[in-house]
Ligand SMILES: Nc1nc2c(ncn2[C@@H]2O[C@H](COP(=O)(O)OP(=O)(O)OP(=O)(O)O)[C@@H](O)[C@H]2O)c(=O)[nH]1
C-alpha cells in the first residue's frame with residue numbers, strides 16, 4: 248500500500264496514472280467547524296443556533312454539499328464567521344445523520360412527486376385539531392397519524408377550543424388507537440387556559456412538531472408555551488380565506504423548560520404513497536401475530552378474502568378497524 252502520509256480516511260488517493268507523485272484529493276478538513284441546529288430557513292439562508300453558547304447565526308450551504316436538502320431540525324457543522332454579528336454569514340459544511348424525517352411529496356410545479364423533508368430529528372408529532380371553528384376533519388387526523396407512524400414519531404392528538412364543543416364524539420373514533428390526547432382551551436384576552444400544562448409536560452425535553460389546519464390555534468398554543476415566540480394569531484386573509492402564513496418553512500422555538508417545538512405554517516400536504524401496509528402495521532405490534540396468517544402480498548384491506556386480521560376477536564376487532572381506516576387514509580384526496 249502506498250503511503251499517503253496520513254491515516255485520515257477522507258484522503259482519497261487517485262490512481263497514479265502518470266507515474267509521478269500520487270495526487271491526493273484532500274477535502275477541506277473542517278476541524279474548526281462548530282455544531283449547530285437549523286431553526287429556520289428563509290430564501291436560502293439558514294438560521295442556526297450554535298450548540299455552545301446559544302449564539303444565533305445565519306449561514307449558507309457550502310457548494311460541496313451538493314443538492315441534498317437541509318431542513319429545520321437538522322444538526323449541522325458550520326465554518327466561517329460564526330460570531331453571529333449582523334451581516335455575517337457562516338457556511339454549512341456537513342449535515343449530521345438524522346434520527347427521523349417528516350416528509351411531504353412536492354406539489355405540482357416543483358419537481359412533482361419528489362419527496363421533501365419538512366422537519367428532521369423530531370420525535371413527536373402534535374396533531375392540532377380544533378373541536379369547532381374550524382370543524383374537526385378526521386381524514387386529516389388519520390393522514391397525520393400515518394405520517395407520524397411512518398416517520399417513527401410519537402403522535403399526540405391535541406384538541407383545541409374545548410370551550411366551543413364537546414370532544415366525546417371525536418374521542419370515541421380514536422379510542423382504539425391508544426393515542427395520547429390532550430384537550431385545551433385558551434382565551435388569550437383573559438388568560439383563562441385549560442390543558443396547557445398537559446401540553447407542557449408532554450413536550451418538555453422532546454423535539455415536537457405541530458401540524459394542523461389554519462385557524463386551529465397553533466400560534467395561540469405556541470405563545471402560551473413560549474411567550475417570547477410572539478406568534479401573530481387570528482388573522483385570516485379576507486380574500487383567500489387562508490391564514491397569513493404563505494411560506495411553507497417550518498420554524499423552531501426553544502421551550503423554557505427544555506426541548507424544542509416546531510411550527511409548520513403553510514404545510515398542507517404529506518406524501519403517503521410510499522407508506523406500505525406492512526410498514527404501517529409495525530405501528531400495531533399487537534396485530535403482527537394475526538398477520539402471520541395472511542397470504543403472501545396481502546394488503547390487509549377489508550376486501551382481502553384471506554387476511555389474517557379478520558381472525559381478530561374482542562377488542563382486537565376495533566384495532567383492526569382503526570388500522571384499516573388509516574390504510575385507507577393513505578389514498579384520500581385530502582391534502583393533509
Ligand atoms: N374559543 C377559542 N378560540 C381560540 C382558542 N385557541 C385559539 N383560538 C382563536 O382561534 C383563532 C385562530 O388561532 P391561531 O392561533 O391564529 O391559529 P393558527 O393555527 O396559528 O392559524 P394559522 O396561523 O392560520 O395557521 C384566533 O382568533 C384565536 O384567538 C380556544 O381555545 N378557544
Ligand SMILES: [Zn+2]
Nearest residue numbers: 541545547554
Ligand atoms: Zn392481511
